[in-house]
Amino acid sequence: MSDGLFDVPGEPPSAGGAMGPVGASAPLAVRMRPATLDEVVGQDHLLQPNSPMRRLVEGSGAASVILYGPPGTGKTTLASLISQATGRRFEALSALSAGVKEVRAVIDIARRAAAHGEQTVLFIDEVHRFSKTQQDALLSAVENRIVLLVAATTENPSFSVVAPLLSRSLILQLQPLTPDDVRTVVTRAIEDPRGLAGKVEVADDAIDLLVQLSAGDARRALTALEVAAESGGKVTVDVIEQSLDKAAVRYDRDGDQHYDVISAFIKSVRGSDVDAALHYLARMLVAGEDPRFIARRLMILASEDVGMADPSALQTAVAAAQTVQLIGMPEAQLTLAHATVHLATAPKSNAVTTALGAAMSDVREGKAGLVPAHLRDGHYSGAQALGNAVGYKYSHDDPDGVVPQQYPPDELVGVDYYRPTSHGAEREIASRLDKLRAIIRRKR
Secondary structure, eight states: OOOSTTOOTTOOOOTTBTBOOOOTTSOHHHHTSOSSGGGOOSOGGGSSTTOHHHHHHHTOOOOEEEEEOOTTSSHHHHHHHHHTSTTEEEEEEETTTOOHHHHHHHHHHHHHHHHTTOEEEEEEETGGGSOHHHHHTTHHHHHTTSEEEEEEESSOHHHHSOHHHHHTEEEEEOOOOOHHHHHHHHHHHHHSTTTTTTOSOBOHHHHHHHHHHHTTOHHHHHHHHHHHHTTSSOBOHHHHHHHOSSOOOOOOTTSHHHHHHHHHHHHHHHTTOHHHHHHHHHHHHHTTOOHHHHHHHHHHHIIIIIGGGSTHHHHHHHHHHHHHHHHOTTTHHHHHHHHHHHHHHSOOOOHHHHHHHHHHHHHHTTOOOOOOGGGSOOOSTTTGGGTTTTTOOOGGGSTTSOOOOOOSOGGGTTOOOOOOOSSTTHHHHHHHHHHHHHHHTOOO
């Protein structure tokens, strides 16, 4: 599937000459693909005078590029415009169908063309789906400029493209189209001879709905417009709603959106914004995210961000994870919401996280002295002769269950790692902890 501004599933760019002619029977999103740089909507930050992208489109740039951005923002369109620069051939591969053999075959053809002074633009759609071996097969051709690589990906290339290929390419990030950008695209499609040619009346509030449903994806808006226009009458809000089962949620379970949404979810719970947390949870559930993944993240958060401020938070998170395993979806979505609300509204403390981090930092810095002799294992022959376990005080022999005694190595006596906050249950823990430390560290 192409991720160009107006591509449709199953329609790869044609090799040998940009995108090839577009017939009147082609989908609206294909017919309205920008034919010139002036028709490109959005991405102004990439198309400033003398910018790398503008130089490529105008035929003077020589650097390979990786175009990274959400669907429907113009990656394939820009690749097409680059291919139209004077004297360039165009070859296209889709990571869904091409293997190492196909990659090498295209490079061989490009090498022969280069011998005759003809440069080849190699467009690879969904490059993140290429294996490491397939990506490695491109390195020599890109480095020696046998091909000018234009790769498109919806995933962050830092995670999905091999480092040698990244270092040989410009990374250009496309931004989601703004509502005004999408409105411009839709309005143009209604009036342009390549589109509906002014033959279909579209209500203003229907355009507003198309913009809203697009979520920054122009192709989605045009597809929805085309479906609604097929009704034969005026396109209204009702017509659009009847044409679509529901607005698809833009969310790639294996891509960058996956990481962005879960990040926003966790940060919203941590920040105690229960409403935002439920929004991101809903986005993940509607998109089909693995509920076990969500449950795992909630369990981590319960210890990392709630901790002892509400000890029951971890119990709720673990119970939610078990429920997901036992009953599955869709019923488990209520349990995930239950856990999300509990953790978002719970008092927050990272004192446990901070305490462990400080203790581990000291250990890494070499502050790990000998275990005090009275705490060492005394359950073997000869242990007492070594002084092991001699003088150990059994806590339960004391009426209060706490006795003065050195527990840490000598180097760490008196060090406080855990510093409870005044939030939730930690308020009471802090008071008790002061008394415990006073007793334990009292010298007799």
